[in-house]
Amino acid sequence: MKKDIVLFHGDFDGIASAVMLVNLFKIANYEAYPCEPFGVNKFSASIEAPVKGGGLSGRLFIADLAPNNKCIKMTEKFLARCAADFNETVLYDHHYGWENIAAPETIKMHVDASYKSCAAMIYNKFGGARTDFLDKLAADADIIDSGGCEGAAKEAQIIYRALKSGLKDDEIKNRSLEYMLSGYSDGRCLEFLTAKAAEYDQILKLSMEFAEKKITELAAGVCFIDVGESRCDITALIMRCYEKYDFVIVEYQSGPTRFDVIGTRLAKVDLVKVFGLKSGAKFRVTITRKKPEEILRLIKAT
Secondary structure, eight states: OEEEEEEEESSHHHHHHHHHHHHHHTOOOOEEEEEEEEHHHHHHHTTTHHHHOOEEEEEEESSOOOOOOOOOOHHHHHHHHHHHHSSEEEEEEETTTGGGGGOOOSSSEOOOOTSSSSHHHHHHOOOOOOHHHHHHHHHHHHHTTTOOTTTSOOOOOHHHHHHHHHHTTTHHHHHHHHHHHTTOOOHHHHHHHHHHHHHHHHHHHHHHHHHSSSSSEEEETEEEHHHHEEEHHHHHHHHHHHHSSHHHHHHEEEEEEEEEEEEEEOOOOOOOHHHSSSSBBEEEEEEEOOOOHHHHHHTTTT
């Protein structure tokens, strides 16, 4: 029997969105692939052989995979390839930016940026019979995708912390998916994720040390932190800095490239427009490194 493919962003919301699709649409025979917006080419390469061999059903479900705001063309080429390789491609998302994408007409796109999470959007707009578990999962996705996990179920907090321990580790993402699909009943997955969550606790400790000791105040309400290649929770770091600052700039290095994450707690500011991007969340963007004074100049111009 041929398989469907569920492609999802590898964070809590993306995994919860995949769970929503599998449950609500009764997708029984499938392969699941965690992915990042900038990793779509890797996914396309990984399925090239089974597509050519006719081993797929022709249905591709995409969940919570925002357009790559650093390379719009990558996203457009990816969607064109999906349209060519699959008889049916359906995309679900809650991120801004898809309005700037030239997508093939054959791809069904369900995008609503008014939702805090993609999981809640899928559940509330396309859900059938509701369950207590899916109700809570959608609510937890809203909490976690808004920053942090306070108030979420203890199982969701374990998954959140485990994912934070290894952002590039697909095993953690896949185990998290299995645990959610089990309705949080798979004991082996829980044991694995709990151990990873404990690793994250040390990462969080280091992140808070950066927030307390490594801050440079660039101007009133604006701070800068360079974490280099340290394993830090940038979201937690930014949230801690929001206690004193309106804007937070975190610089980090991934491989040979340095990036800046800019966040703001001011609802009236749209960082996508401030930095001239075509997609992204208005309250937080990631760009290839700029000098701190250049970023400050753009912030001051808002």
